[in-house]
Structure formats: C-alpha cells, structure tokens
Amino acid sequence: MADATFGGYSRFDLELEFVQCLGNPAYLNFLATQKLLDRPDFVAYLAYLRYFAEPKYACYLSYPGPTLRALELLQQEKFRKEILQPTVMHRMVEEGIKAATGDRT
Amino acid sequence: MDAILQAQFQRVETALNTLIDSITSYNPSTQAAVNLVAADDELSKGLEQLAVHQANYARILSLRQTVTSLEGQLKGSLTALADLRKELLATPATTFPASSRHVPFDEVLQFAKNLAKYTAPSAIRPPPAKEVAPPEQTDQADVNMSNGVGTPANRGANDDPAKEKGDGKAQSTLTQAQKDWLEEASRAPFMPWPTDNIIRGGALGHIQGMINRGQDPATVLGPAEQEAEDKRRAEEVEREKQEQQEREAEARRRESAYVSGARPTQPPQAVFQGLDMYDPDEDE
Numbered sequence: 001m002a003d004a005t006f007g008g009y010s011r012f013d014l015e016l017e018f019v020q021c022l023g024n025p026a027y028l029n030f031l032a033t034q035k036l037l038d039r040p041d042f043v044a045y046l047a048y049l050r051y052f053a054e055p056k057y058a059c060y061l062s063y064p065g066p067t068l069r070a071l072e073l074l075q076q077e078k079f080r081k082e083i084l085q086p087t088v089m090h091r092m093v094e095e096g097i098k099a100a101t102g103d104r105t
Numbered sequence: 106m107d108a109i110l111q112a113q114f115q116r117v118e119t120a121l122n123t124l125i126d127s128i129t130s131y132n133p134s135t136q137a138a139v140n141l142v143a144a145d146d147e148l149s150k151g152l153e154q155l156a157v158h159q160a161n162y163a164r165i166l167s168l169r170q171t172v173t174s175l176e177g178q179l180k181g182s183l184t185a186l187a188d189l190r191k192e193l194l195a196t197p198a199t200t201f202p203a204s205s206r207h208v209p210f211d212e213v214l215q216f217a218k219n220l221a222k223y224t225a226p227s228a229i230r231p232p233p234a235k236e237v238a239p240p241e242q243t244d245q246a247d248v249n250m251s252n253g254v255g256t257p258a259n260r261g262a263n264d265d266p267a268k269e270k271g272d273g274k275a276q277s278t279l280t281q282a283q284k285d286w287l288e289e290a291s292r293a294p295f296m297p298w299p300t301d302n303i304i305r306g307g308a309l310g311h312i313q314g315m316i317n318r319g320q321d322p323a324t325v326l327g328p329a330e331q332e333a334e335d336k337r338r339a340e341e342v343e344r345e346k347q348e349q350q351e352r353e354a355e356a357r358r359r360e361s362a363y364v365s366g367a368r369p370t371q372p373p374q375a376v377f378q379g380l381d382m383y384d385p386d387e388d389e
Contacts, residue, residue, distance in 0.1 A: 006312070006322050009308040017307050023297075023298035025298075062223050063223050096296075097296070097297065099297070100297035101225060102225070
C-alpha cells in the first residue's frame with residue numbers, strides 16, 4: 001500500500017508538496033475561496049498533516065518556517081474564516097517577507 | 106709544540122754559530138754547513154707541523170662551539186616539550202553533563218545550508234538605520250525603485266572606482282555594478298514560500314494537468330513500476346519470438362521430411378520434367 005503511486009508520485013511526495021504550498025498565503029486564500037477550508041474532512045486532513053512538525057519529517061521541508069506556521073494557524077477556525085479576506089492575506093504576505101529579511105520592526 | 110719549535114730553532118742557531126765560527130777561524134768545515142742545512146730542514150718540518158697543529162686547534166674550537174649550540178637546542182626542545190605537556194594536561198576537556206540532549210549538529214548544519222536558498226533573497230543586506238527598503242514587495246514598481254535607491258547606497262566604496270572604470274571603457278560594455286543592478290531589477294521578487302509558478306510546476310500541478318487533459322492519474326505508473334512493466338513486456342516479446350522460431354523450425358522439419366520422401370521418385374520422373382506440377386517447397 002505504501003508503494004502505491006498516484007500520477008507517478010508517491011503519497012509522501014504529494015503530501016510534502018501540498019503542505020509546503022500552504023506556506024503561500026495566496027494559496028490559502030485560494031483554498032478559502034474554494035470553500036475547502038469549511039469541509040470537516042479537509043480540516044481533519046490538515047490536522048493529520050501536522051506530522052510534518054516532527055524532526056524526522058521536517059528535514060524534508062524546503063520552506064519549514066512559513067509551512068509550519070501556516071499549518072498551526074490553519075488548525076484554528078478563526079483563522080480559516082479570516083484568511084478568506086484579501087486584507088488578511090496581504091498582511092500575512094508582508095509579515096512573512098519581513099520575517100524572512102530579518103526586519104525586526 | 107712550542108718546545109719542539111724552540112728546540113729546532115736552537116739547533117739551527119747552534120749550527121749557524123758553528124759554521125760562522127768555523128768560517129771566521131779560517132777553518133771552513135763542510136760538516137757545519139751540512140749540519141746547518143739539516144737543521145733548516147728540521148725547522149721547515151717543524152713549521153709544517155705547527156700549521157697542522159693550528160688547524161686542528163681551530164677545528165677543536167669550532168667543534169666545541171657546535172657542541173654548545175646543539176646542547177642549547179636540546180635543552181630548549183626539552184623545556185618546550187615539558188611546557189607543552191603541562192599546558193596539555195591543564196586544558197579542561199568538555200564533559201557533557203548527563204542531562205544534555207544529543208544534537209546531530211552536522212545534520213542541522215546541512216539542513217541550514219539547504220534552507221538558505223529559500224529563506225532569504227540572495228542579495229540580502231540586513232536593513233540598517235537608513236531607509237533601505239527590503240527588495241521584495243508585491244508591487245513590481247516598488248521593487249525597481251527601491252533597488253535603484255538601495256543599491257548605490259549599499260555599494261558605498263565600490264562605486265567610485267567602478268564608475269571611473271565605466272567612463273574609461275566603450276559605451277557597449279557595462280561595469281560589474283551596473284550589470285548586477287540590471288539583473289536585480291529584472292529578477293522576480295523573492296518570497297519565502299513556493300510561488301505560483303513553483304506550485305504549478307510541481308507534482309500537484311503536473312497531476313492537475315493530467316486531469317485537465319482527461320488522463321486518469323491513477324493509471325499512470327511511477328518510474329519503478331514503469332520499469333517493471335517495460336521489463337515484463339520485453340520478456341513477453343522475447344517469448345513470442347521464441348515460439349515463432351520454434352514453429353518455423355517445426356515447419357521446416359516437416360518440409361524436409363516431405364523433400365526426403367519425394368526425392369527417390371524424382372529420377373524416374375525426369376522424363377516428365379516439363380509436366381511436373383509438384384513443387385516440394387510449396388507448403389499449402
């Protein structure tokens with residue numbers, strides 16, 4: 001079962017890619033507009049993806065900071081509702097960039 | 106040495122005096138002359154011996170000097186060795202307390218190295234007190250302007266020699282600073298997460314493309330499965346080819362049985378050559 005591929009990619013490959021895409025606030029906004037964040041099975045999947053916080057899986061992340069931060073935020077329902085608004089998304093983009101450039105203002 | 110020379114000088118003097126006396130007393134004795142010559146020879150030999158003696162003495166002195174210097178070196182080395190040993194024993198070795206956690210620092214460093222590319226833009230300078238806007242904003246116009254403002258301010262001392270170099274050369278060539286600035290302006294703004302292009306170019310985007318084209322991703326095989334599939338097909342083709350060959354060999358054997366059966370009847374039929382309609386090679 002673990003060897004099964006979908007579209008030529010293993011399940012871990014696809015989950016790794018997806019979880020890192022969550023680091024992009026624009027993508028989160030897109031998911032919200034698709035009403036995906038309201039579905040309980042999707043929310044359960046996001047909770048399941050928290051295994052990437054463990055060191056033995058986290059070492060595969062190329063963008064660990066934004067990825068894990070977004071993952072934690074997504075566990076909160078308030079955030080899932082608010083990320084639908086573009087202003088919130090833009091603020092998240094700004095904060096992400098400021099954090100990356102080490103701007104402590 | 107001196108005594109020897111003294112004796113020889115004495116002998117020369119005596120011989121000389123004897124000769125002089127013998128000459129002044131009008132009684133020249135050749136023996137005295139011979140004695141004198143002999144004494145002179147002895148003296149020469151003595152002088153040579155003196156030269157050798159002095160050379161030896163000089164050598165002894167130099168060797169003594171070498172001995173003292175080497176001794177000094179030896180003493181120095183031994184003291185240095187003793188000091189080092191003391192120092193070595195005195196340096197405290199770090200012992201890990203029992204409560205510390207094992208940290209695979211080399212893995213951590215490797216991880217940090219891999220992440221560096223994605224964490225901050227490559228031309229990053231930490232924003233100092235002066236107004237250097239970070240070169241990543243979502244607005245493209247801001248990017249160009251902030252780069253234009255930021256880059257000369259940051260390049261400081263490199264600017265003047267670069268500018269002079271630029272004036273000296275032909276107009277078609279640009280200085281390194283200008284080339285870098287152009288490249289920065291044209292580069293897309295940096296994001297510390299995968300951008301839309303990257304997402305679309307990844308595995309998920311690829312699968313989305315397959316779905317859009319109507320191809321079911323579940324039927325697409327992974328690389329390992331594809332290899333297994335290819336190998337199986339190759340084996341099947343091989344097997345079929347072998348069977349085909351076997352069948353052909355069978356057929357040929359049957360034909361040859363026909364031929365050997367038909368040959369004895371050929372000579373009697375030579376008369377009917379023209380009417381011979383039977384062709385042994387023909388296989389219905």
